[in-house]
Amino acid sequence: MPRVRRKAFWGLLALILFTAGIIAHLRRAAPIRVVSFDETAGPPAQALEVSGPLRTEPTRILIDPGHGGRDPGAIGPGGLMEKEVVLDISIRIAWHLRAQGYAVSMTRTKDEAVALSNRARLAEEKEADLLISVHVNALPVNARPFVETFYFQPRQRHRYRRHYAPAQWEAKLQTADRSRRLAEQVQQAVLAEVRAHNPEVFDNGVRTRGFRVLRSVSIPAVLAELTVLTVPEEESRLRDDAYRGRLAEALAAGVQAYLEEETGHTALSPDEGQLWMDTEDTASSVWAPSTVGPSP
Ligand SMILES: [Zn+2]
Secondary structure, three states: OOHHHHHHHHHHHHHHHHHHHHHHHHHHHOOOOOOOOOOOOOOOHHHOOOOOOOOOOOOEEEEEEOOEOOEOOOEOOOOOEHHHHHHHHHHHHHHHHHHOOOEEEEOOOOOOOOOHHHHHHHHHHOOOOEEEEEEEEOOOOOOOOEEEEEEOOOOOOOHHHHHOOHHHHHHHHHHHHHHHHHHHHHHHHHHHHHHHHOOOOEEEEEEEOOOHHHHOOOOOEEEEEEEEOOOHHHHHHHOOHHHHHHHHHHHHHHHHHHHHHHHOOOOOOHHHHHHHHHOHHHHHHHHOHHHOOOOO
16 A cells, blocks of 8 residues: 555544544433423323222322432443433333322422422422332442342431421331331342342342431331442443333332232222322322422
C-alpha cells in the first residue's frame, strides 16, 4: 500500500473505533425508559374473583420508590441511577398488585423529591394497609452482591420510643411481627429471582433497621434492597426492561403470599369490586394523584 493510502486507512480505522467507543459509552450511560402509572385507575374487573371470606374493601398498598429529584440514590459504574431503576420497578409492582385486585398507590410516580417524613405521612393520609419501600443497594468495589429486606422492630427501651404516643407505640409493637413476615416473603421471592440470573448473589436476609420511612408508620412496612446497582453485571441487567419486570413480579408475588397467609384472601369478590367502584368517590379523594408527592 502506498504511504498516503496507508495513512488514510489508519486514520479511517481510528475514526471508526473512536465513534464506536462513543456510541458504546452513550448506550451504557443512557437513562432507562421508565414506565408510567395511572394513579386514578382501579383493579381490573377480571381480578375481582373471590376465594375467601368477604371483605368490605380491597387491601391498600402504598409503594414507595426510594430517592428521586436531586437525590439519585446509588449510581452504577455506567451511570444508571437508583432513583430511575426503583421508580420503574415500583410502577411495575403496582401494575401486578392492581391486576390481582389490590388498591395501589405510590409515594411518587415521576422523578421528584419526596421527603422521608412525607413518605411516611402519605401512608397515614392514604390509610394504606401496607408500605413497601423499593431500593437497590450500593456496595464497595468488588463486593459480592446480595439481597436484603429491612423492617422496623421497636424495643421496649428503644430510643425511638419517645417519638410515639403510648397507643401508637403499642400498635408499632403489634405491627412489627407482621412487618417481619412480610419482609420474609419479599426477601424469599426477590432473592430467588435475582439468583436465577446470578447465582453469585447471596442472601443477606431479613434485617431490622430504624429507617425513618419504616419507623414512622404504624402499618406493616418493609424496605427491600432488591440487588446491588454498583456491581457492573447487576447494573447491566437492571438496564433490561424484562429483568426489571421480573424483579417487580417477584416482589409483588412476595407481597401477595404474605397477604394470602395473613388474610386467607387471594383476590376480591365481584361484590367487593362493586363496592369498591361504588365508593370510588371516597377512594379517589384518598388515592388521587393530587395527594401524591410532597405536601406544601
Ligand atoms: Zn436507596
